[in-house]
Amino acid sequence: MWTRLPGADLRRRWLRRRLPPNPLQAYLAAPLPAPRARCRELEFLALDIETSGLDPARDRILSLGTVVIRDLAVHLDSAWYRLVRPGRTLTEDNVRIHRITDDQAAAGLPLRLVLPELLEQLAGRVLLAHHAALELGFLNRLCRDWYDAPLLTRVVDTQTLARRRLQRRGQAFRGRDLRLPNLRTELGLPRYRAHHALSDALATAELFLALLADADCRLSEVLC
Amino acid sequence: MEVELLEIRDFLAAHAPFDVLSPELLEVLPRQLVVRYLRRGTPFPPTDVRDAALYIVRSGAVELRDSDGTLSDKLGEGDLYAGLCEADSAVTGVTVEDSLLYLLDCRALASLREASPGFDRQFAADRAERLQRASAPRAAAGLDVLSVKAADLLRREPVTLDGDMSIRQAAQLMSAQRVSSVLITEGERLVGLITDSDLRHRCLARGLGADSPARSIMTPDPVTLDGGEVLAEALLRMTRLQVHHLPVLMQGRLAGMLTLSDLARHQGSSPVLLATDIQRADGVETLAGICRRLPELQSQLDLANTRPAHIGAAIASISDALTRRLLELAESRLGSAPVPYVWAAGGSQGRQEQTVHSDQDHALIIADELNEPDREYFTELSRFVSDGLNACGFPYCPGNAMASNPQWRQPLQVWRDYFTGWIERPQPQALMHASIFFDLRAIHGEAALLHTLQEQVLARTRANRIFIAHLTAAALQHRPPLGFFRNFVLIHDGEHDATLDLKRRGLLPIVDLARVYALSGGIPAVNTRERLEAAMAAGALGRELGGSLLDALEFIAGLRIRHQAGCLREGRAPDNYLPPDTLSGLERSHLKDAFRLIQSLQATLGNRYQAGRFG
Numbered sequence: 001m002w003t004r005l006p007g008a009d010l011r012r013r014w015l016r017r018r019l020p021p022n023p024l025q026a027y028l029a030a031p032l033p034a035p036r037a038r039c040r041e042l043e044f045l046a047l048d049i050e051t052s053g054l055d056p057a058r059d060r061i062l063s064l065g066t067v068v069i070r071d072l073a074v075h076l077d078s079a080w081y082r083l084v085r086p087g088r089t090l091t092e093d094n095v096r097i098h099r100i101t102d103d104q105a106a107a108g109l110p111l112r113l114v115l116p117e118l119l120e121q122l123a124g125r126v127l128l129a130h131h132a133a134l135e136l137g138f139l140n141r142l143c144r145d146w147y148d149a150p151l152l153t154r155v156v157d158t159q160t161l162a163r164r165r166l167q168r169r170g171q172a173f174r175g176r177d178l179r180l181p182n183l184r185t186e187l188g189l190p191r192y193r194a195h196h197a198l199s200d201a202l203a204t205a206e207l208f209l210a211l212l213a214d215a216d217c218r219l220s221e222v223l224c
Numbered sequence: 225m226e227v228e229l230l231e232i233r234d235f236l237a238a239h240a241p242f243d244v245l246s247p248e249l250l251e252v253l254p255r256q257l258v259v260r261y262l263r264r265g266t267p268f269p270p271t272d273v274r275d276a277a278l279y280i281v282r283s284g285a286v287e288l289r290d291s292d293g294t295l296s297d298k299l300g301e302g303d304l305y306a307g308l309c310e311a312d313s314a315v316t317g318v319t320v321e322d323s324l325l326y327l328l329d330c331r332a333l334a335s336l337r338e339a340s341p342g343f344d345r346q347f348a349a350d351r352a353e354r355l356q357r358a359s360a361p362r363a364a365a366g367l368d369v370l371s372v373k374a375a376d377l378l379r380r381e382p383v384t385l386d387g388d389m390s391i392r393q394a395a396q397l398m399s400a401q402r403v404s405s406v407l408i409t410e411g412e413r414l415v416g417l418i419t420d421s422d423l424r425h426r427c428l429a430r431g432l433g434a435d436s437p438a439r440s441i442m443t444p445d446p447v448t449l450d451g452g453e454v455l456a457e458a459l460l461r462m463t464r465l466q467v468h469h470l471p472v473l474m475q476g477r478l479a480g481m482l483t484l485s486d487l488a489r490h491q492g493s494s495p496v497l498l499a500t501d502i503q504r505a506d507g508v509e510t511l512a513g514i515c516r517r518l519p520e521l522q523s524q525l526d527l528a529n530t531r532p533a534h535i536g537a538a539i540a541s542i543s544d545a546l547t548r549r550l551l552e553l554a555e556s557r558l559g560s561a562p563v564p565y566v567w568a569a570g571g572s573q574g575r576q577e578q579t580v581h582s583d584q585d586h587a588l589i590i591a592d593e594l595n596e597p598d599r600e601y602f603t604e605l606s607r608f609v610s611d612g613l614n615a616c617g618f619p620y621c622p623g624n625a626m627a628s629n630p631q632w633r634q635p636l637q638v639w640r641d642y643f644t645g646w647i648e649r650p651q652p653q654a655l656m657h658a659s660i661f662f663d664l665r666a667i668h669g670e671a672a673l674l675h676t677l678q679e680q681v682l683a684r685t686r687a688n689r690i691f692i693a694h695l696t697a698a699a700l701q702h703r704p705p706l707g708f709f710r711n712f713v714l715i716h717d718g719e720h721d722a723t724l725d726l727k728r729r730g731l732l733p734i735v736d737l738a739r740v741y742a743l744s745g746g747i748p749a750v751n752t753r754e755r756l757e758a759a760m761a762a763g764a765l766g767r768e769l770g771g772s773l774l775d776a777l778e779f780i781a782g783l784r785i786r787h788q789a790g791c792l793r794e795g796r797a798p799d800n801y802l803p804p805d806t807l808s809g810l811e812r813s814h815l816k817d818a819f820r821l822i823q824s825l826q827a828t829l830g831n832r833y834q835a836g837r838f839g
Contacts, residue, residue: 071272071274072260072261073258073259073260073327074258074259074260075258076229076232076254076255076256076257076258076259077255077256079229079254079255081228187322188283188284188321188322188324189283189324190231190235190282190283190324192231193230193231196228196230198228198229199230199231202229202231202259205259206259206261206324209259209260209261210261210322210324
């Protein structure tokens with residue numbers, strides 16, 4: 001047995017050897033961003049998922065959106081959005097077909113096709129989400145079910161950053177003050193439509209840039 | 225499936241110059257952007273960006289400063305900074321609020337400009353080009369009645385007579401041909417003009433024999449019009465010279481005659497018709513009734529795409545007619561003047577750049593043989609006219625620069641002393657008066673009185689560098705704004721105005737510049753356009769710069785006319801205060817171009833003359 005918790009990257013390598021070839025195993029090929037790395041040198045993947053409810057065991061993912069932050073700037077050419085088609089009628093063969101046409105995507109894709117796409121983007125990047133527990137809950141559940149292991153990743157949660165910021169200032173706040181649109185308004189960011197996975201991913205990415213007090217910070221200072 | 229970045233697409237679609245992009249281009253543009261967040265106090269453009277980019281402010285604010293540190297612009301939501309994609313990047317800035325910025329790589333900008341000519345136009349490197357386009361569409365519309373060429377209105381061959389023929393033969397020819405005037409020629413050459421009124425005043429009234437030569441009563445060397453000139457020009461010339469007939473030449477050859485009634489017939493319910501009604505009016509009340517149609521006329525001229533310069537001239541021609549009629553009414557009440565005088569209009573009427581509800585500015589120059597007891601006559605005369613103008617919707621001048629003020633109702637010699645004083649001792653107060661009285665134009669009476677004065681004044685101003693330096697300094701007091709920041713007008717010291725004073729901050733700076741060029745170059749014109757054209761012809765003002773300034777003048781004057789039409793539609797008195805939120809993004813950027821142009825010309829003139837100010 002382990003006598004002490006192994007470093008995350010050690011764990012990554014161990015998992016990678018242990019797992020059969022699958023999208024999660026492929027994802028684990030890239031090293032996890034080092035906690036000592038500077039934020040400005042890292043890439044972040046801002047993610048938002050829209051779900052039918054809060055329980056990963058019962059509810060399902062409806063859509064996902066991501067954008068990449070590089071050099072502390074949001075690169076919109078990376079914007080990615082997928083609607084998920086309900087139903088689990090796909091065979092493994094279908095899943096291996098990686099080429100997704102636009103029409104298919106517009107109509108919604110099976111999650112079995114979408115999750116590998118997401119993992120591919122996340123490789124080597126820091127996962128960024130607002131109230132990341134929800135995203136992690138669903139992704140961990142899916143990875144366990146399909147790929148025999150939870151999702152191993154570095155996570156930055158803008159809600160946590162916002163809470164710490166308010167606490168640091170000794171400011172009283174209510175739960176709703178920590179909601180994405182309200183935080184954006186407080187920081188002078190424009191109003192976006194809420195509950196659209198890509199809009200919220202972009203909104204989260206911008207919020208992160210606004211919350212990042214010190215551009216020279218290290219990843220460890222913003223990790224959950 | 226196209227990835228939807230609706231927020232960003234919609235934002236771009238709502239802001240110039242992206243608003244002209246096709247839906248297809250707008251759809252793919254957001255994906256080419258990079259989003260940056262700059263905390264307040266961050267240097268701008270940020271130093272850590274690898275590739276040069278166009279900056280679009282999504283939220284927040286950025287202050288830009290020239291190389292010498294003075295505020296040159298302030299960017300707010302929707303504003304652009306393209307400096308890094310252009311040659312001039314001397315500008316430095318700082319974010320004055322936390323700012324969210326969109327960056328478009330300069331190469332992506334270049335391909336976008338290639339893909340959309342409409343978009344490209346907004347980025348035309350050349351400000352002159354942009355300004356020209358801004359003022360062009362109205363002129364090109366072709367609906368402007370006053371833009372019709374004189375040649376297109378000629379309806380018959382010219383009626384001519386040799387100067388050696390008798391007055392009787394001239395009269396007989398006019399009757400037979402049913403015309404009110406005849407052109408006197410020597411061979412092919414035009415030498416004079418005889419009208420109905422010449423027959424009355426110069427022949428019958430003086431008891432001259434009908435067998436005398438026609439040449440003895442003709443107006444020699446009459447002012448002519450070229451067939452290629454537009455009706456607005458004809459109208460201007462007729463009102464300025466107080467004539468109703470203009471011989472028209474084509475390639476130097478006599479082609480016909482254009483009369484005031486030709487103009488009236490062509491224009492229908494137009495300024496000339498209104499002027500005709502004014503000439504027939506029998507009292508102030510009737511005149512006031514006619515003048516109530518004036519605001520409507522201004523709006524109509526605008527709707528008919530009449531160029532702002534022509535509208536200004538048309539309104540001035542009506543004020544002229546009104547002033548003249550009031551003077552005639554006064555004379556018929558008070559009897560004829562004891563000594564010759566000239567009634568001269570100043571300010572916007574003098575320059576023929578008037579809009580409805582302009583204040584009155586005028587002066588009375590009386591022949592030097594004026595006796596003390598006769599002063600009372602001119603007191604009555606000017607009071608009648610000034611009251612009449614006020615009743616007709618032209619309010620009294622708040623600065624009392626009117627002939628009804630005894631100070632501005634004086635014999636020629638006193639006026640000469642006034643001008644000498646202003647020129648020799650250019651105090652601020654004096655210069656304020658000068659700005660009104662250096663733009664005088666004879667309306668009624670003995671025009672020679674004013675012309676004599678003006679010639680002497682021009683000879684003095686031209687030679688007086690110190691006066692020109694002071695006039696320039698005064699002209700630089702009317703500074704255009706830097707631009708717009710959100711829905712405010714950004715003023716020099718970083719202050720904001722809620723509305724744009726189109727007159728004080730847009731038109732007057734150009735008017736003042738033109739006056740400096742005129743008085744320093746000995747240019748007799750008072751109309752701003754003519755002054756600038758003359759300065760260009762004389763080489764004092766560069767062709768390209770001058771042309772741009774004329775375009776700017778036209779653009780701002782057009783905005784003013786449209787704003788006033790809006791006031792009238794809302795049932796308010798027309799004013800000059802334009803709320804920035806009524807401007808389109810394009811109009812904002814054109815205005816900004818115009819402001820920059822005025823600023824650079826002010827700087828040029830300032831440098832040229834300031835040095836000599838205390839020298």
